[in-house]
Amino acid sequence: MFVHYARLPLLVRVLSSLAAAWLLIGGELASPALAERAADPISVMAQSQSVHFPNYIDFQLSATDSLAPIVVAYIHVSIPLFDVDDTERVTANAAKTITLHWRMDTSGNNYIMPGATVTYYWELSDSLDNVHLTKYVSFIVTDTRFTWQSTTQGYMHLHWYNETPGFGQALLTRAVIDENHLLEVTGLHYHQAFNLWVYSSEDAFRSALPPDTFEWVGGEAFPPLNEAFFMVSSLTDETLARDMPHEMTHLLLHQTVSTDTDIPLWFDEGLAVYCQLYHEPEMTDRLNEALRSHSLLPLAQITERFPSNSDAAYLAYAESWNLVDYMYRTFGKTALEHLFQLLSSNRQTFDEALQAAIGEDQAHLENQWHLALHQPPTLSPAEMQTPVAQPATTAQLQLPAPATSDSRDTTLAALGAMLMLTALLGTALLLLSARNQRLQALAAVQAAEQILSASRGDRQGPPPSGGPLSPGHQGGWPGQPSPRISDGFSYFDSDRPFGLPGREEDPLSPPPQEPGAEDHGPWPPRPEV
Incomplete structure (x- = not known):
């Protein structure tokens, strides 16, 4: 609805005119300040940072304020790798x-x-409480002591500063060989960019590492940063075949595992x-000494960190290498690849994935490995026979079950039974052989007696017809042994060659005495005087 201004009451028209005039005048006076406030009077002319590795990082800023002096300044710095989120007040001389x-x-x-990535921004305030926040700036810390050269192959970024002609290309060739070697051994691929920093001297390498690094470290990988550091003084150096594939393996494993x-x-x-493509003989010697x-160091002692003592740490490396080698030889490459696959799924712990892949958890694996090395077992007999819980949600590979030493009790029992059976069979054969020999001897004796009887019969002639038998003879011919009558049995009884089981013979009884006779023992009675 449209309202004519002339029809409004006089008082209303006067008040509205005064209000419009005040707003117009006030707006003209206030508009520059409001515009300045809206435009932010503080502006940054320049800012930078310079890294002086490993000692310090310098931050610089130049700014101006069009309305009032800048009186307060803060710098906010964060380093996610170290969980650093710091705010520092910086001295500012009050000036525009x-x-x-x-x-x-x-x-x-x-x-x-x-x-490491460093992110920072500045916060400035002037005397009118205007606040200015600069944009976030991020940069990566580098070792500024050297002029680095770089080359790239796939996900690999290789950095070096050695000025030897052809050094970088030869280094890249070796790195590609190592990458293919890792693929062949583990079946794993890189899927993120990673950096390899190659130092040319021991001092330069060690001064680039954290201050608490052990003196025996020959290379170091930092999986959260996808980078590794190691020292190569010459392309013919054995450490190149040792340290580069070693550190690349760490990065590959941690790119795979959740x-x-x-x-x-x-x-x-x-x-x-x-x-590694090179293993120093001293590592094998150290393991043999421990064997x-x-x-051997218990696995529980080298699960989270290695000993600080160089000799004990060397043994820890030797043990770890031997155990992984044992896993490959015993369970096979397919089982280890399945283990890597399970670890990348983020659904199982290492112990659960190990059990699903090779059928052993860490405790039983350690015990089995000890026994294979002829070392004392790490589990009690009861623990060896305790079945390991099977993960309920993971399908296991159908791999040939390796012969584990945890079942040695059953094996020993079976072996003992076989030995006992062999002993019994041997005894039976010996007794049977002895029986046959005795039977043959008895047959020979009987044959000889028959021949002897026949010979006597030829000399004496037959007994008188119808005549009585000679006293003392109970049938048979003179000289012929009487049939043996016994309540017992003959050892040579062909029907019972080994006697009656469980039967014992009674001891011999003394001969009966005449009535009234005294028992004088073995000596005759002395005559009475």
Whole structure:
């Protein structure tokens, strides 16, 4: 509905005119300030950061304020790798144009490794409470002591600073060979970009690592950053065939396994050593020494970290390598590939995946490995026979069940039964042989007696017809043995060659005495005097 202005009451028209005039005048006076506020009076002219590895990082900022002096400044820094989220107040001289500088200490315990991402922004406030937040800036820390050269092959990014002609290309060729070797051994592929930083001297390599790194470390991988560091002084150096595939294995395994799955350190390091293309003989010697003294380290001691002592750590590497080698030889490559597949699914713990892939959990695997090395068992007989719980949700591979040492009780029992049966059969054969020999001897005696009787009959002639038999003869011919009558049995009885089972013979009884006779024992009675 449209209303004519002339028809409004006079008072209303006057008040509306005054209000319009006030708004017009006030707006003209206030509009510059409001416009300035809306446009943010603080602006950044320049900002930068410079890394001085490994000691510090410098941050610089230049800013100006068109309305008032800048009086407060903060810098907010975050490093996700180390869970760092820090805010520091930076001194600012009250002025409309300022230059700020802040140094972040990265030495010692404040170490930030090459490859770590740092994100930061500035917060500025002026005396009118205007607040300005700069944009987020992210950069990657690098070892600025060297001029790095780089090359790329697939997911691999290789960095070096050695000036030897052809060094980089030869290094890349070896890295590709190592990658193919890992594929052949594990069946795994890289699926994320990773960086390999190659140092040319021991001092440069060690100074690039965290301050608490053990002195025996020859290379180091950082799976969260998908990067590894190692030292190669020459293309003919044996450490190239040892350290590069070793560290590449760590990165490959952790690209495969879910970040939520904890991998035992013995398996992580054991697989890395297993995939090396060079193994120093001293590692085998150290393992053999432990085997001779029955002093292997329990897996529980090398599950989360290795010993700080170099000799014990060397043994931990040797053990881990030998155990992974045992797993490949005993259960086969297919079972290990299935284990990697289960670990990548993020549905099982390492122990559950191990049980599903090879049929053994860590405890029984360790015990079986010990027995294969002729070492004391790590489980009691009851624990050996305790079945391991089967995961209910995972289909297992139908692999040939390896002969495990945990079933040795059953095997020993069967072997004992076979030995007992063999002994019984041997005894039976011996007795049967002795019986046959005795029967043959008896037959020979009887034949001889028959011949002897026949010979006597030829000399004496037959007995008188109808005459009585000679006293003492109970049938038969003179000289012929009488038939033996016994309540017992003959040992040579062909029907019962071994006697009656369970029957014992009574001891011999003394001869009966005459009535009234005294028992004088074995000596005759002495005459009475």
